[in-house]
Amino acid sequence: MTHYAFEPSSKNKFWDMHLNLGIPMRGNTFNESWRRYSKYIDSNLFRPWSPGGRIINDYKGYDIYFVDGNLRHLSSKFDADISYQMTDDINEINFPDNLLDSYPMGVLSLSGLRSELEIDVKSNSNHELHIKLDDKEFASSSFIHINVGENSKINIVWHLDSLESSFSLPFIVMNLEKNAKASNSFLYTVDSSSSNFPTVFYNLKDGASVYSHNSVNSSGYFRKDMFSYIDGSGCNFADESISLFGDGFGEIINHIEHSKPESKSIQNVRTLAYGGGVGSWQGMAKVYENCENTDAEQNHKGLILSPDAKIHMKPQLEILTDDVVCGHGASLGRLDDESIQYMMSRGIKKELAKKMLVEAFINASFSEVNLSELIEVSISDNINKVLNLIEE
Amino acid sequence: MLKIENLTVDVFGKRVLEHFSLEIPNGEVHALMGPNGVGKSTLANVLTGKPDYEVISGSVQIDGKDILELEPFERSSAGLFVAFQTPVEIPGVAYQTFLKHCLNSKQRQLGEEEFTAAEIVKKIKATSSQLGISNEMLKRGVNVGYSGGEKKRAEILQMLLLEPKFAILDETDSGLDVDALKVVSNGVNSLKSDKNSFLVITHFPRVLEYIQPDYVHIIKNGCIVKTGGPELALEVEKTGYGEF
Numbered sequence: 278m279t280h281y282a283f284e285p286s287s288k289n290k291f292w293d294m295h296l297n298l299g300i301p302m303r304g305n306t307f308n309e310s311w312r313r314y315s316k317y318i319d320s321n322l323f324r325p326w327s328p329g330g331r332i333i334n335d336y337k338g339y340d341i342y343f344v345d346g347n348l349r350h351l352s353s354k355f356d357a358d359i360s361y362q363m364t365d366d367i368n369e370i371n372f373p374d375n376l377l378d379s380y381p382m383g384v385l386s387l388s389g390l391r392s393e394l395e396i397d398v399k400s401n402s403n404h405e406l407h408i409k410l411d412d413k414e415f416a417s418s419s420f421i422h423i424n425v426g427e428n429s430k431i432n433i434v435w436h437l438d439s440l441e442s443s444f445s446l447p448f449i450v451m452n453l454e455k456n457a458k459a460s461n462s463f464l465y466t467v468d469s470s471s472s473n474f475p476t477v478f479y480n481l482k483d484g485a486s487v488y489s490h491n492s493v494n495s496s497g498y499f500r501k502d503m504f505s506y507i508d509g510s511g512c513n514f515a516d517e518s519i520s521l522f523g524d525g526f527g528e529i530i531n532h533i534e535h536s537k538p539e540s541k542s543i544q545n546v547r548t549l550a551y552g553g554g555v556g557s558w559q560g561m562a563k564v565y566e567n568c569e570n571t572d573a574e575q576n577h578k579g580l581i582l583s584p585d586a587k588i589h590m591k592p593q594l595e596i597l598t599d600d601v602v603c604g605h606g607a608s609l610g611r612l613d614d615e616s617i618q619y620m621m622s623r624g625i626k627k628e629l630a631k632k633m634l635v636e637a638f639i640n641a642s643f644s645e646v647n648l649s650e651l652i653e654v655s656i657s658d659n660i661n662k663v664l665n666l667i668e669e
Numbered sequence: 670m671l672k673i674e675n676l677t678v679d680v681f682g683k684r685v686l687e688h689f690s691l692e693i694p695n696g697e698v699h700a701l702m703g704p705n706g707v708g709k710s711t712l713a714n715v716l717t718g719k720p721d722y723e724v725i726s727g728s729v730q731i732d733g734k735d736i737l738e739l740e741p742f743e744r745s746s747a748g749l750f751v752a753f754q755t756p757v758e759i760p761g762v763a764y765q766t767f768l769k770h771c772l773n774s775k776q777r778q779l780g781e782e783e784f785t786a787a788e789i790v791k792k793i794k795a796t797s798s799q800l801g802i803s804n805e806m807l808k809r810g811v812n813v814g815y816s817g818g819e820k821k822r823a824e825i826l827q828m829l830l831l832e833p834k835f836a837i838l839d840e841t842d843s844g845l846d847v848d849a850l851k852v853v854s855n856g857v858n859s860l861k862s863d864k865n866s867f868l869v870i871t872h873f874p875r876v877l878e879y880i881q882p883d884y885v886h887i888i889k890n891g892c893i894v895k896t897g898g899p900e901l902a903l904e905v906e907k908t909g910y911g912e913f
C-alpha cells in the first residue's frame with residue numbers, strides 16, 4: 278500500500294495548533310504519526326472486527342457496505358483487487374475480488390471507537406462514494422485517510438448528520454496527488470445537548486483540485502477546523518460553507534496555505550444565526566515566499582435572523598510574496614425589510630418572503646463549479662434541510 | 670371599485686395626506702397629477718401597507734372591503750396592485766421564480782389549485798413576449814441589472830399576470846422613451862375592462878395620450894384641489910401647477 282507523504286515543514290504552523298489538541302501530527306508521514314498515536318491508546322479498547330460485510334440494496338439505489346466493529350486500521354484499495362487489511366496483531370480479511378468493480382458506487386457505514394480507515398484511490402480512476410458515520414463511537418477520535426492517486430477523481434458525500442455524541446472528533450485527511458480531483462459534500466447536524474469538533478485536512482500536489490461543500494446546522498457547540506496545504510502549482514481549491522447556528526455556538530476555522538506558485542484558493546462562507554445563536558468564522562490564507570501568481574480569496578457573508586443572534590468574522594491574509602492576487606471581504610446584515618414589503622405587496626406571505634430571501638442569500642454568491650450529479654443533489658438536499666429550519 | 674374617504678396620513682410625524690377622498694368606479698381610469706412632494710406616491714405606499722405610514726383617519730375600500738385592516742399580502746389578494754416608481758432589487762431570487770410565488774400565493778389566497786410549473790411558464794412567456802421581456806431577463810434576480818425601462822416593464826408584467834381589480838401606476842412613465850412608453854401603455858390598455866379600474870400617477874400629461882383617463886385630479890398639500898376631464902392635463906401642460 279502506498280503511503281502518501283504528508284510532511285509538514287517548519288513553516289506549517291497549523292500543525293502546531295493540531296498538537297495542542299493532543300494529536301501528534303509531526304513525523305515522517307501522517308499515517309505513521311497516527312500509528313504511533315494508536316499504539317498509545319489502550320489496546321484493550323480494540324475488539325476483534327466482526328466482518329459482517331453484508332450488502333443491502335435499499336439505500337437510494339446505492340449498495341451499502343457495513344463495516345461493523347472497532348477497527349484499528351482498515352485499508353480498501355479502489356481497485357479490482359479489494360482487500361480490507363488489518364494491521365499488526367489483527368487478522369487480515371480479504372473481500373471478494375472485483376467487489377468495487379461490481380459495485381462502483383457504495384455506502385461505507387462505519388462504526389468503532391478510535392478506528393482508522395484508509396482508502397487508496399488508484400491512479401486514473403473515477404469513483405463516487407457515500408461515507409456514513411452514523412455510529413457515534415466511530416466519530417469519536419477516529420481517523421479517515423484518503424489518498425487520491427494521480428489523475429483520479431473522487432466524489433464523496435459525507436453523512437455526518439446523526440453525530441449526537443459530545444466531543445466527537447472525526448479526523449479526515451485527504452491527500453491529492455498530481456492532477457487528482459476531489460469533491461466533498463459534508464452535512465453536519467448537532468443538537469442542543471451536543472458538541473462536535475470535526476477536522477478536515479487537505480494536501481494538494483501539482484494540478485490537484487478540491488471542491489468542498491459544508492452545510493452545518495447546529496444548536497449545540499460546533500467547531501470545524503479545515504487546514505489545507507497547497508503544495509503544488511496549478512492547484513484549485515474551493516471551500517464553500519453554509520452554517521446555520523441556533524441557540525448554541527458555532528465556529529468555522531478555515532486555514533489555507535500556499536507553498537507553491539500559480540495556484541488558486543477561495544473560501545466562500547455564509548453564516549446564518551438565529552435565536553440566541555452565535556456564529557464565528559476565522560479565515561486565513563497564507564502565501565509563503567516564492568509563490569508568484571497565487572490567487573487567494575476569502576469571502577464571508579453573515580445574515581442575522583433575530584435580535585439576540587450574533588456573528589463574528591475574522592478574515593486574515595498573510596502574504597510573503599509580492600506578485601499575488603489576494604483579497605478578502607466580510608459583510609453582515611439582516612433580511613431587507615423593503616424586499617419583504619415588496620414581495621408582500623405581490624401577495625406573498627411574510628414567512629415565505631423571508632424564506633425566499635434566505636435562500637437567495639445562500640444561492641446568490643456561490644462560485645460556479647462543475648460538480649457531479651451526486652454532489653449537486655447532496656448540496657441541494659443539505660440546503661433544503663437548513664432552509665426548512667428557518668423560523669417562520 | 671376603489672373608494673377612499675377622508676384619508677389622513679402622517680409619516681414620521683409629518684402630515685402628508687389630509688382628508689383625501691377619491692372614488693374610482695370599475696371600468697374607469699383616473700389620473701392623479703401634481704408637483705413633487707405633494708403626496709402622490711404616499712398614497713400608493715399607504716395603500717400597500719408600508720409600515721412607516723401612519724393612518725390617522727379615513728378608510729380605503731376595494732369592492733366594499735376595507736383594505737386598511739388587512740396585511741399587505743392580503744391587500745394584494747383583495748385585488749390591489751401598485752406598479753412602483755422604483756421597485757427594489759432582490760439578488761438571488763430569479764424573476765421567474767418570484768412570479769411563480771406571486772401567482773401561486775394568489776391561488777392559495779383564493780382557495781384555488783396552484784398552477785403547475787408548466788402552466789406558469791406558459792403564462793409568463795405569453796405575457797412577457799407581449800412586453801418585449803426576454804427569457805434571459807426572467808432568469809436574472811428580481812430587478813437586478815434591469816434598466817429603468819426594463820423595471821417598468823417588469824412591473825407591468827406582474828400586473829398583467831395578477832389581474833388586479835384596482836391598480837395604481839406610480840410614475841410608470843418616468844424614465845421611459847417613447848417606444849417603451851407605448852409598450853407599457855399597450856400592456857395597461859390590454860388589461861382594462863369593466864371589472865377593474867386604474868389610477869395613473871404622473872407629473873406629465875404625455876402618458877395620458879396613450880392611457881386615456883376618464884378623470885384627472887390635481888393634488889396639492891395632501892388633498893385633491895381640482896378634478897376635471899382629460900383637458901385638465903393639457904391645461905397643466907400649458908400653465909404648470911402654480912395656479913392650483
